[in-house]
Amino acid sequence: PFREGNLLCCNSYYACLSAVGEHIGHVDCLVVDSPVLGGTVGWLFMVYVVPAHRGRGWGKALVRQALRTFVGSCRTVYLTVLDDNPRAKQMYISVGFDVVNRISLPGVDGTVNVMAIEVPEEA
Numbered sequence: 863p864f865r866e867g868n869l870l871c872c873n874s875y876y877a878c879l880s881a882v883g884e885h886i887g888h889v890d891c892l893v894v895d896s897p898v899l900g901g902t903v904g905w906l907f908m909v910y911v912v913p914a915h916r917g918r919g920w921g922k923a924l925v926r927q928a929l930r931t932f933v934g935s936c937r938t939v940y941l942t943v944l945d946d947n948p949r950a951k952q953m954y955i956s957v958g959f960d961v962v963n964r965i966s967l968p969g970v971d972g973t974v975n976v977m978a979i980e981v982p983e984e985a
Contacts, residue, residue, distance in 0.1 A: 867896030867903075873931055877911075877920055887911035889924045891931050904932040904939035904981065909950075921953050929957075932981045939981055945973040 871893040877886040890907040906928055911921045932939050941959065943951050951961075954977050963976040 866898050867894040869893075870895055870902065871935070875924060875927055875931075877924055885912065886915045886920050887924055889928045891928045893932070893935050899938070899940075902936045904936045906939060906941040909941065916949075921950070922957055925954070925957050929979070929981060933983065937981055938978055940976060940978050942974050942976055944970070945975055951975060951977075 869892060871891075873891045874888060875891070876888045878884060879886060887910050889909045892905040892907060894903055894905060895901065896903050906925065909921065909925060909928075911924070929939060940962075941954065943954060945951075945964070957979070959977040959979045961975045962978045965974050965976060967974050
C-alpha cells in the first residue's frame with residue numbers, strides 16, 4: 863500500500879559519454895500524490911548504471927541530478943533497493959538516503975529496503 867497514489871509527473875534522465883554517445887545509465891523520477899505517505903512525494907525508479915561504468919561515480923551523479931528535479935514539488939523522495947544489493951544501498955546512503963522500512967513484496971525474492979531523503983529547498 864505504500865506505493866498507492868496518483869502519478870503527477872514523470873521525468874527520465876540518461877547519462878551518455880558525449881564524445882561517443884555511449885549510454886552509461888538512467889533514472890526515472892516520479893512525483894506522486896500519495897495519501898499513504900501524507901501527500902506529494904517523489905520516487906526514484908530504474909536507477910541503473912551499465913556494468914562497465916559502475917564504481918566511477920555515475921550512479922551518484924544520476925541520483926544527485928534526479929534529486930534536483932524534486933525541488934519545489936515535494937519534500938521527501940523514496941526509492942527501493944534489494945537487501946542483497948549492498949553496493950547500491952551503500953551508494954544511496956552516501957548520497958544521504960536512510961532506510962525507513964524493510965518489506966517483502968509479492969514476486970520479489972528477499973527483503974526490500976525502502977529508503978528516503980529529504981529534498982533541500984534549493985539545489
